Amino acid sequence: MTDDLAGNRNVIEMEYAVRGAIPRRAAVLRAEGRRTILCHIGNPQALGQRPITYYRQVLGLLENPGLLGRERRLKERPAQAGDIELLPDDVLETAERILAAFEGGLGAYSESNGPLLVREAVARFIDRRDGVGPGEGVPADPGRIFLTTGASEAVKYVIEVLIAGPADGIMIPIPQYPLYSAVIRRCGGAQVDYYPDEDAGWTLDRAALEDAHARAAAKGIRVKAIVVINPGNPTGAILPAASIREVLDFAAERGLAVIADEVYQENVYGGEFVSFAKVLGGRDIPLFSVHSVSKGFHGECGHRGGYVEVRNPPHLAGTDLSFTDVLYKIASVSLCPNTVGMALVYLMVTPPAAGSPSHALFARERAHVLSELEAKAKLVREAFTRMAGVECFGRIGALYLFPRLGVLPAGKTDFDYCLALLEETGLCTVNGSGFGQRPGTQHLRVAFLPPRELLAEVLPAWIDFHGRYVAAK
Amino acid sequence: MTDDLAGNRNVIEMEYAVRGAIPRRAAVLRAEGRRTILCHIGNPQALGQRPITYYRQVLGLLENPGLLGRERRLKERPAQAGDIELLPDDVLETAERILAAFEGGLGAYSESNGPLLVREAVARFIDRRDGVGPGEGVPADPGRIFLTTGASEAVKYVIEVLIAGPADGIMIPIPQYPLYSAVIRRCGGAQVDYYPDEDAGWTLDRAALEDAHARAAAKGIRVKAIVVINPGNPTGAILPAASIREVLDFAAERGLAVIADEVYQENVYGGEFVSFAKVLGGRDIPLFSVHSVSKGFHGECGHRGGYVEVRNPPHLAGTDLSFTDVLYKIASVSLCPNTVGMALVYLMVTPPAAGSPSHALFARERAHVLSELEAKAKLVREAFTRMAGVECFGRIGALYLFPRLGVLPAGKTDFDYCLALLEETGLCTVNGSGFGQRPGTQHLRVAFLPPRELLAEVLPAWIDFHGRYVAAK
Numbered sequence A, B: 001m002t003d004d005l006a007g008n009r010n011v012i013e014m015e016y017a018v019r020g021a022i023p024r025r026a027a028v029l030r031a032e033g034r035r036t037i038l039c040h041i042g043n044p045q046a047l048g049q050r051p052i053t054y055y056r057q058v059l060g061l062l063e064n065p066g067l068l069g070r071e072r073r074l075k076e077r078p079a080q081a082g083d084i085e086l087l088p089d090d091v092l093e094t095a096e097r098i099l100a101a102f103e104g105g106l107g108a109y110s111e112s113n114g115p116l117l118v119r120e121a122v123a124r125f126i127d128r129r130d131g132v133g134p135g136e137g138v139p140a141d142p143g144r145i146f147l148t149t150g151a152s153e154a155v156k157y158v159i160e161v162l163i164a165g166p167a168d169g170i171m172i173p174i175p176q177y178p179l180y181s182a183v184i185r186r187c188g189g190a191q192v193d194y195y196p197d198e199d200a201g202w203t204l205d206r207a208a209l210e211d212a213h214a215r216a217a218a219k220g221i222r223v224k225a226i227v228v229i230n231p232g233n234p235t236g237a238i239l240p241a242a243s244i245r246e247v248l249d250f251a252a253e254r255g256l257a258v259i260a261d262e263v264y265q266e267n268v269y270g271g272e273f274v275s276f277a278k279v280l281g282g283r284d285i286p287l288f289s290v291h292s293v294s295k296g297f298h299g300e301c302g303h304r305g306g307y308v309e310v311r312n313p314p315h316l317a318g319t320d321l322s323f324t325d326v327l328y329k330i331a332s333v334s335l336c337p338n339t340v341g342m343a344l345v346y347l348m349v350t351p352p353a354a355g356s357p358s359h360a361l362f363a364r365e366r367a368h369v370l371s372e373l374e375a376k377a378k379l380v381r382e383a384f385t386r387m388a389g390v391e392c393f394g395r396i397g398a399l400y401l402f403p404r405l406g407v408l409p410a411g412k413t414d415f416d417y418c419l420a421l422l423e424e425t426g427l428c429t430v431n432g433s434g435f436g437q438r439p440g441t442q443h444l445r446v447a448f449l450p451p452r453e454l455l456a457e458v459l460p461a462w463i464d465f466h467g468r469y470v471a472a473k
Helices: A009-013 A021-031 A053-063 A066-076 A089-101 A116-129 A150-162 A179-186 A206-218 A241-254 A276-280 A323-333 A339-349 A359-384 A414-425 A452-471 B009-013 B021-031 B053-063 B066-076 B089-101 B116-129 B150-162 B179-186 B206-218 B241-254 B276-280 B323-333 B339-349 B359-384 B414-425 B452-471
Strands: A145-149 A168-173 A190-194 A222-229 A257-261 A287-292 A305-311 A444-447 B145-149 B168-173 B190-194 B222-229 B257-261 B287-292 B305-311 B444-447
Touching (some): A009 B150, A053 A066, A116 A145, A116 A339, A145 A150, A150 A179, A150 A222, A222 A241, A276 A287, A305 A323, B021 B414, B053 B066, B053 B339, B053 B359, B116 B305, B150 B287, B206 B222, B257 B276
Parallel strands (some): A222 A257
Antiparallel strands (some): A145 A305, A287 A305
């Protein structure tokens, strides 16, 4: 009785390599008892990175406010031998402040764009980051900040509003994080590829942007926006301010919105992060900038907290609505993002103040995670120098390296390489073709997240594998 | 330089009354310092309902596993005068079991469909609920259960796969929860209205379903699925098993999938809940059943936990994929639902066992919430008997009543009525037209959530308002 269903081709055909064939094969190996090392995804806590103590102490109290009163009573007792460690005062105070902002606590729907306390804290964070002050820069507006279920949801919302029909195009860098291709496909729009210059450290020049735009226009595609991922995913490269300026000039001239994926803004090991908002200044270009609790030094992926900050929201033709009005409406259909994720965004943008009881441990944990990431990135990149034909470009950022595999045996693709690497060493990476790449090139993306001891063991195995693989006929 | 943007008409034009004009006006009044009583949405904890202690004790430990060890150390100390209350043992054990199922803890991405522990617990919950046992009923399959960010996300995923183009229709009851109209609109499909019989307690008969199907077919619409909300939203009515059988017979004959919104399955005060899965038995009809932590006696809306259980997933024409393969792919683009929401789903479907340390308090809290809801529903319904021309139908379920306003003054709509009610009494409801209603009728939806003392104060004010409103010329 059940006939085949004619389903939505856009969702049937969209692809998402980060959860694609290689990771699925890794899951099978794992189920068979093989050791696998999951470097296919930026999921730090799955690879042993520990949560920031301060964040989790606060979240524990938010979930169970009964502990707040109990902790205060414990603090009032005279200490005794063998006593247990109590939560710092600023943890209790922060939890109380957050609870006051969520009317009804974490169990109630909040405003669809998130509580004002959180949006104001995000705005202050952006201003601090960008050096906005009296007479300096353009302050962020809490009314144009939307909390979301991770940055992914923010990207989906923005692209969904932008794409009005199949001739509407979104420019994305190649290689790209496949969320973008998937969402564009799902919204029935046109993906317009542009090519950062790999050999110049994945920087952007105007000619590459214009070329992509012209090719799209020749096919009747009306480009609506350009996506930039900085630091890059999958490339891991940090974009120089000059490239950001190129993008903004280009967007201004072509009348495009800019979607700036800045979720790795705290993951820079070989240069400085410069935000699109800072370079934008007072220019009237629509800018959507997304950030997340999933990356940085916190790596709280599972909590799905994120936000989008909007500058210069366009008015929507034929309506009395601005872009942010429609974003609010879309958000309201889902009622609100999860409250814990929003609380974590608040914590991310409001670190313990210097001198507060939690500050020293927080600063130590933060420095430890970031210095480990830097050391691990360098270990992996160094290993590439011992693999024939492997080259890796760009100033190191994000959680990834994206080496070019220059000398694969004839007929072999990066997919074949990654599959064989997984089978032989247990190391799970993602083939470059899953992100898109310049025709004729081969790459892979590896997340430099495993603990150093594990890297010290697996990198030699990879070097060894590589030697054999490229030597095979 | 910023021109008007030609945005996506589907999202620009979709409507969502639950966050619409009346609630927005309430927010303005609130900001002006007026007291408002928020009965426009099923958000129990915002109206003072307290979280279930057991759930929150477990969640507090999941967020801060450091407390687990500390609690064990506290338990090992000799008790002393003025000692504080410790967490029950089963709270600690449950937290440990959940942490073991989330590889990397709550801060890591989980599998995109949710951890196996949670999906297995959901399957056992469904089987228990439906009396599935040896030789009795069809067991739920953990491989066809998808954890989601609230039930809303589950509904969006399913409808998105179903709608392949503008001629694809989804049948929805009128009145309906506006998530459905919004999602159908957003996916570019056709909304096909069918009319439950209000005077017969919002039950369904075959003729009403066939009539809707025939009207759609005459317009060239190919109906793909039928949505049923039981207990009803906004109607609050509990559907009898006979109506469920009608829907399944109809779906079988017309080759439709069934989307069963069963998020209020624990909210029944005047009859028994019978699930679609139970009535379906072994019949080969595609069934998507959604549930959520937001309602029931827990009301954990802000945590955004939900799931969809799929039975008989159709094969997708022209592909080697089943419906569940595509659901998995869509879920994977968002990486995973928030882990806390999934942990809460686990707790919802795995209550403390009889005899366990937490059981007595849990059972008491549960009974208290449900008996309060029942008492409050009856208070509100009783008040309607003192309002001229107001009638309310159906066996009471969910969190809502949806009275018909029989005698509004000429030229006045239910929107006008709800706005005036808000302005005069502070009571925020939603106009029936926000949900759809049979032409020529007027309704409103009210959530019976405020504490009894508050109802005792506001209901007389409402009765008084009503008398004056309908008497006005």
